[in-house]
Amino acid sequence: MSKHVKDLVVTAVEKLRDDYAVIHLHDPAATLPEILPGQFVEVRVDHSPNTFLRRPISINEVDINKNEFSLLVHAVGEGTKAMLALKPGDKLNCLYPLGHGFTIPEGSGRQLLLCGGGVGTAPLLYYGRRLKEAGHEPTFLLGGRSARDLLQLDQFEQYGRVCCTTEDGTYGEHGRVTDHSVLKSQTFDAVATCGPMPMMQAVARWASSLNLPCEASLENLMACGLGACLCCVVKTIDNHNICVCQDGPVFNTQQLQWQK
């Protein structure tokens, strides 16, 4: 799976909210390489004087027919704000696909729980579709502070059951993802999670308590995305530092110290 760095063409910027958008990127010149769910892109943001480094953004969906993929971007800093100001036809320099993805189990009919929060739901959409296409049955458990934080629900519903929690009770069950009744009412073969660290840790603890394999996708600060700068490290249970960009971003949570 070779890496590429090139200017992709923005074909659409779908605003989901004032501060969230899905940016569709097309390669007009060559067929996109194989992209696995959970992999990410390092985006170079020009015209933003305070944005020096690339921004790692996980891949939200891939459309082979259109030869494009999309990124779900939350405008929090100057770099991501500049990305939300992109217009169709603009170019965006991308380094992709990076890292290792989520596991798609052998066989079929596996029940997988995909837990996401915030912009961390992004890779779960593509992962869910790939799971469904492989004959598995993903359940999406998506959490937010409020109803407006739950994004792309109609798209998730195409691929499996969608359960939601909100901290203010404005949508789905009241509470956090680990409070949701589906955790008791349904049994799962494996768990995947992406979102805020406390959420992922809670999900991993719950999975561990049931001896379920659990994969988490981490979002450490990083520079190169290629395993060269060694900035994005996470500690393994045997006390080694490994790179989120290259050894992850998806890890079996049993591998990591932070689960404890």
Next chain:
Amino acid sequence: MSKHVKDLVVTAVEKLRDDYAVIHLHDPAATLPEILPGQFVEVRVDHSPNTFLRRPISINEVDINKNEFSLLVHAVGEGTKAMLALKPGDKLNCLYPLGHGFTIPEGSGRQLLLCGGGVGTAPLLYYGRRLKEAGHEPTFLLGGRSARDLLQLDQFEQYGRVCCTTEDGTYGEHGRVTDHSVLKSQTFDAVATCGPMPMMQAVARWASSLNLPCEASLENLMACGLGACLCCVVKTIDNHNICVCQDGPVFNTQQLQWQK
């Protein structure tokens, strides 16, 4: 004449050539202060990562009725290129009006020769209009490498006779401004010049040989535009360093060492 710093609104960007444009700036909130011909603006260019300092740009024209002034901008670096990409409705942070202007003689009927080259012709347009309105008779002597370098000729023609030279002979007389026949065929009471340093020096030498007062507008590298940083200095004949931004940009050339 107090100074202001504020976001002005771009009302039009008239492209004169690929790399030249007249940018019209309007103050929607307050009446523009009095602006003298030869004064300049320090423009802050956002969204240009390599443009840290403001860019000094001389004022091309003032339209009191529209409460706007205009800048003739030559896109040579990233800052000026970013300015040419402005669209009507965009804001541009400006510090203005700065420096001292050209002299408008007492009385009326004076014959003034205004010699310009390149983007240095910019302040001569507004100066020419003000001279004409004061009852004087400006003659414009404009030089360029080629016909395409001569800008705004139709506007200059409204205010006085326009004489041109080109180095390749494609428009006006062949040669440099100081070769033009008008210097012999007509007599002048005073001279003003703005443009490349060798041109201004040649004009000043010619004026000096006829004992004509000559004013030149300088374009030194500067930071603050307010006389604080002391970066834009020029040497006087008595060997002092004075600021182009505050003591100029218009100087009587007899004051300066570079004339020699």
Next chain:
Amino acid sequence: MAKVNVNIGDGLQLKNPVLTASGTFGYGLEFADLIDLGRLGGIIVKGTTLNPREGNDYPRMAETPMGMLNCVGLQNKGAAYFCSEIYPKIKDLDTNVLVNVSGSSPEDYAECAAMMAQLDNIPAIELNISCPNVKDGGMAFGVTCEGAASVVKAVRKAYNKTLIVKLSPNVTDIASIARAVEDEGADAVSLINTLMGMHIDIRRRRSVLSIGTGGLSGPAVRPVAVRMVWQVAHAVKIPVIGLGGIMTAEDAIEFLMAGATAIEVGTANFIDPCASVKIAEGINRWLDEQGVADVHDIIGAAW
């Protein structure tokens, strides 16, 4: 409204921690059209020497990535001119007016400082032992403990008001130099002066600046400045005044949290002449938003 006044030694009360840096704000009057000088903690007027100096030849500046180089070289009309011509115009400003003093020998510095001591409305001077742009402009003093101590010792005898010493970052161990000037009786240190740099115009195959090298300032140097303020604030007991690439209130707060009691706004004045006042207001607003009652509560908060 949070309390934002701070003291530098016994003799200098600032209504807020924001000063303007020497050489970036003229004599303050250049900015009077644009901002209310009374909203600043103080202004530090441009480097003054005993005798007039013409400074270096043009070009004196170059733009660099998020910064600028300058080699002005202490152009000023001398201490006597300052006292007779400038001081009367600025002595009644509604803010503290400090003078930055440079020299080429300890005696020089002391004589110039003694003249400033006579001016009632100048509560403090900032001793520039770190100008990188003139051969005899103090950086030779500022890069060794002995040199720095010798200047402070001479000036301390001649000057009994608040004495701030501006330190050079072009050194291996800025903390030990800070301790050396503290030991000689300095009331405060300010840092950083500019980092020595160079920019070559490859088309002309020569340095852009007339004297080759210049001093680098602006946001580019801010991480170095924050680190040095942190190191010096841990090393001395006297107040530290932080500067180096402060453009916003958030940047200023970073220096306060590193251990600075006050800050100076320098190059930002060239980008936005209102920067200093906006920073003073922004500090206030930030403290209020965070529920911090007194700016002292965040000084050194990151230790």
Next chain:
Amino acid sequence: MAKVNVNIGDGLQLKNPVLTASGTFGYGLEFADLIDLGRLGGIIVKGTTLNPREGNDYPRMAETPMGMLNCVGLQNKGAAYFCSEIYPKIKDLDTNVLVNVSGSSPEDYAECAAMMAQLDNIPAIELNISCPNVKDGGMAFGVTCEGAASVVKAVRKAYNKTLIVKLSPNVTDIASIARAVEDEGADAVSLINTLMGMHIDIRRRRSVLSIGTGGLSGPAVRPVAVRMVWQVAHAVKIPVIGLGGIMTAEDAIEFLMAGATAIEVGTANFIDPCASVKIAEGINRWLDEQGVADVHDIIGAAW
């Protein structure tokens, strides 16, 4: 086509003056998908120590204006692992492979260097006496002439191929340190390593980096790097390798004109993984456009 090959000492021939800086390019293999490594003068693989090191805790980086801070802290699997596991994979690359060697005592450095001397296809090492991110990582050696000389002396006895010494910019007088390592037999010096800096997260009221301070790199530091290359190139006779914020061919040419014989591309590799090759091509193109027949004709051209 201009001649662009340069030699560093007798033992290192570069097909062009572009090297990749240690710690920014992994072992080169990480970039092999994206660029043709054969178009580089050489690659300097990441800092290697005698024994394995885990480096510092996360977070290890912070973005700053036109730059970044890092405090990786020499994470590597040790010299033996490098020799047995990495070297076989990179020894036949169509470019020079150099190893950056770090240590915590002269003996340490020498032992690690001796292991590298056994590797036929490693023509040179770069001695890192300037890592600001580990207490025992060499910066203590790199900031005094005596310390720097002691390491070079020990290594010179154990290593007879091309020895490059990477200098710290966090010093008062980098030229004298360069002379000290030249006197002990270094074949070349490379500079600058990172400037020590800090960035405070004001919301969390603490330094962003796990160990407080880190090393600043990127365009922000380029003016300081050019100035130091200029100073060192005037002070020593051995070749100088310049680095610090080189993003484009024009930046690289600035260092060559300041007196560098070759350059290293560092942080730029993070922004554009193709930067090093683009810079090598860009130097060639610029020389051709300017009618310069040999890159040596512009080395020191701004003196």
